Amino acid sequence: MKKSWRAEKLDRLGSSIFAEVSGWKREAMAAGLDVIDLSIGSPDQPPAPEVRQALADAALRADAYAYPGTKGSRGYLGKVAEWMAYRFGVDLNPETELLSLMGTQDGLGHLALALCDPGDIAIIPNPGYPVYAAGLAVAGVEPYLMPLREERGYLPDFDAIPEEVWRKAKFMLLNYPSNPLSAVADLPFYEQAVAAAKRHDVLIVHDLAYSEMAFDGFRPPSILQVEGARDIAVEFHSMSKSFNLAGGRIGFVAGNAEAVAAMAELKGNIDFGVFLPVQEAAVAALERDMSGTVEPVGGLYERRRDLFLGALAAEGWAVPEPKATMFIWAKLPPMRWHMAEPWTSRRISREMLARYGVAMIPGDAFGSEGEGYVRIALVEEEEKLLDAAKRIGRFIRGE
Known part of the structure; x- marks a missing residue:
């Protein structure tokens, strides 16, 4: 029998959700969608x-x-x-x-x-x-x-x-x-x-x-x-x-x-x-x-938080304001249309990207207690965040 050159312990890692969502993004772009990537928590600004x-x-x-x-x-x-x-x-x-x-x-x-x-x-x-x-x-x-x-x-x-x-x-x-x-x-x-x-x-x-x-x-x-x-x-x-x-x-x-x-x-x-x-x-x-002469980076993300959550609320998805980080941890939106199978964190994340080009991470990727939530990263400029909120609203309404 041919020896395996892959350690069995790698099976315990599971699949990388970030690699999986990256594959979803490639599919969406191949289908002609303009993707707004709110999945990876990588700052979109350069160092000073x-x-x-x-x-x-x-x-x-x-x-x-x-x-x-x-x-x-x-x-x-x-x-x-x-x-x-x-x-x-x-x-x-x-x-x-x-x-x-x-x-x-x-x-x-x-x-x-x-x-x-x-x-x-x-x-x-x-x-x-x-x-x-x-x-x-x-x-x-x-x-x-x-x-x-x-x-x-x-x-x-x-x-x-x-x-x-x-x-x-x-x-x-x-x-x-x-x-x-x-x-x-x-x-x-x-x-x-x-x-x-x-x-x-x-x-x-x-x-x-x-x-x-x-x-x-x-x-x-x-x-x-x-x-x-x-x-x-x-x-x-x-x-x-x-x-x-x-x-x-x-x-x-x-x-x-x-x-x-x-x-x-x-x-x-x-x-x-x-x-x-x-x-x-x-x-x-x-x-x-x-030096005490510069604004901490949190100020940028606080403004983005306020803008994005206000726009989401206008689209019918009210999310509590976080006190820190570049992320929004949100319960699944109140969907106004139905699929044959129940809405889960992964299904909503997958369909949101496939239909409207907004990428986010399903909550279950972070553990079983994360089911029923999604993580959204505030890593785009304000104009794109507003665009993402509008697309999410259309998705919620099933337009």
């Missing part, structure tokens, strides 16, 4: 001019092309530590409590490989970003799916997690502001989370990729602001959304020194770190942010 200039200047230096080192440059990690103190009032040791990453997806994808052994349990949100479960599947770690529901503001009930799960779990993953839910959490919530984790000796992993994308005056806190959190928590940050450096692939993990060291040890065996000019661009972005 001074950030691009820092990247360009560094890329022209002859000494920029050596291996950069897995941990991150002193300049980058030092600036990250300065920014964490400026933004959250958290003092970190760049030598032991920070590690550069090729974006948070890189770190979260490798997390379980560094912290767990096959057969361990990790507690992850449902719905949750797909890489959370994918990282566990590759590492042979069993997920405990922690349900996040609208009636609780999409916050977990720590008391509902079985004692046996707490006993076996290595880490619990939290994500606020949340992708896909756009839910937010305050400091008292993190205090409860840290207390629960300490009772059970479980590491908290907090994904704070959307820290600068909040609205209505809300400023998302860091879990590391909680007293004693560094004993039990690490936090992931991204330059992709906050500073429009998505293609640059740069972020960092901060917090518990033992967990940071474990990730550094793993990554020291599999990659050589982030391209130095990209690190210098990130330094420029952090310096610009700390």
Whole structure:
């Protein structure tokens, strides 16, 4: 029998919803539709001019092309530590409590490989970003799916997690502001989370990729602001959304020194770190942010949120306003026409794109608790968002 050159554990990953929706988009364009892509959460704006200039200047230096080192440059990690103190009032040791990453997806994808052994349990949100479960599947770690529901503001009930799960779990993953839910959490919530984790000796992993994308005056806190959190928590940050450096692939993990060291040890065996000019661009972005002279990126998405949700409401689809992120997490629209089979998240997403060229992500792609919802990304200019709302209205009415 011919050997398979594909690992069986890849079956546990499932199909990538983003690849699937990309196929739907190609079909729609082949059919002549002008597609408005509100599916992928990739910023449509470039980095600030001074950030691009820092990247360009560094890329022209002859000494920029050596291996950069897995941990991150002193300049980058030092600036990250300065920014964490400026933004959250958290003092970190760049030598032991920070590690550069090729974006948070890189770190979260490798997390379980560094912290767990096959057969361990990790507690992850449902719905949750797909890489959370994918990282566990590759590492042979069993997920405990922690349900996040609208009636609780999409916050977990720590008391509902079985004692046996707490006993076996290595880490619990939290994500606020949340992708896909756009839910937010305050400091008292993190205090409860840290207390629960300490009772059970479980590491908290907090994904704070959307820290600068909040609205209505809300400023998302860091879990590391909680007293004693560094004993039990690490936090992931991204330059992709906050500073429009998505293609640059740069972020960092901060917090518990033992967990940071474990990730550094793993990554020291599999990659050589982030391209130095990209690190210098990130330094420029952090310096610009700390100047206090520029509007945070959240302002752009707050205006888009208000415009788009107002237009959707006029078309008959009322959706609650999120407090953060670039996403709208919405219950399925009130359809005024029927198909032979029931409307599901996937069916509505598929038909919306096939008939009217508006791409969004079905909620069930983020877990079983996501059925009945769709995720819409505010990653187009205002004119296109208004056009998308009109097309969605026509779809709802069955025109």
